[in-house]
Amino acid sequence: MSAYFRPTAKVVSATALGAGLAYTGYRYWNTTHFYFNTAHAESLPSDSTAALKKMDWKGFTELKLVQAEMVNHNVKRLTFALPDDQSITGLSPITSLLTRHTPEGAFIPVFRPYTPVSDNDLAGTVTFMVKKYPNGKGSGKMHSLKPGDSMKFKPLHEFDYKPNQFSHITLIAGGSGITPLYQLTRSILNNPADKTKLALVYANNTEEDILLRKEFDELAQQYPDRFQRLYTVSKLSSSTDGQVQQGYVSKEMLAKVMPHKLKEANTKVLVSGPPPMVEAVAGAKGGFGWTQGSIGGILGELGYSKEDVHKF
Structure with a gap:
């Protein structure tokens, strides 16, 4: 989750470029609330999770909400089910998941990135902590979801990190x-x-x-x-x-x-x-x-x- 949207400049796949063009179009409609990020190919799971299946993110993937709980007065913890119990997000740090939805009666989709707070090798689910902002189109939508509702997601890489890269x-x-x-x-x-x-x-x-x-x-x-x-x-x-x-x-x-x-x-x-x-x-x-x-x-x-x- 984040309401502070973080751009990168490198486009590493054709599917990311497609999402980026749509994302860029939205950004010029509302530059004060949204920055662009690009997708990134992540590393394979560690040996301990080799039997699990890293998700094959192609375009936007629809995930179903399985649990929602209030953390404080304006933050919700939202847990979505992955395609099956053996799937993991397989994301590398720092990578968020870009959401996409089209508000009722609107023609322009809304895009917002949220960073998972669950481990990227956790099987079966992915969890976010989402803060609701006044008139927030993305956070308002996420807070309105009930178990059984779905949202579309796509990885957006934000910062390259390699172990021991920094002291x-x-x-x-x-x-x-x-x-x-x-x-x-x-x-x-x-x-x-x-x-x-x-x-x-x-x-x-x-x-x-x-x-x-x-x-x-x-x-x-x-x-x-x-x-x-x-x-x-x-x-x-x-x-x-x-x-x-x-x-x-x-x-x-x-x-x-x-x-x-x-x-x-x-x-x-x-x-x-x-x-x-x-x-x-x-x-x-x-x-x-x-x-x-x-x-x-x-x-x-x-x-x-x-x-x-x-x-x-």
């Missing part, structure tokens, strides 16, 4: 922009051969809005030498447990989790969240969201370059 990755997220970073975090930590260290700074309005907190806390306990997290919110509740800070993402917060040496070899910073947050942290994206743009904001002041940072 350290700093993840900076806001709101529902956490989902692609959660997907990458689990993929790295669940791979015994990957020694990459991770640090997360996750900003929200309130503690209730901190998505996947239990999951991140468990990962921090399980991998204390490889993963640390810092939560910050605009409004602290009176019952806070002391693990959450108050305030916007700042240099001081980042200094607590980022490598001490600014140019430490093979480090990367990934920023995912609402455009105002991304701009404040790393500078605005360019080309109406089509390009990475120049580095500004906090990371620019700290001396980071375009090669060090990726914005979603």
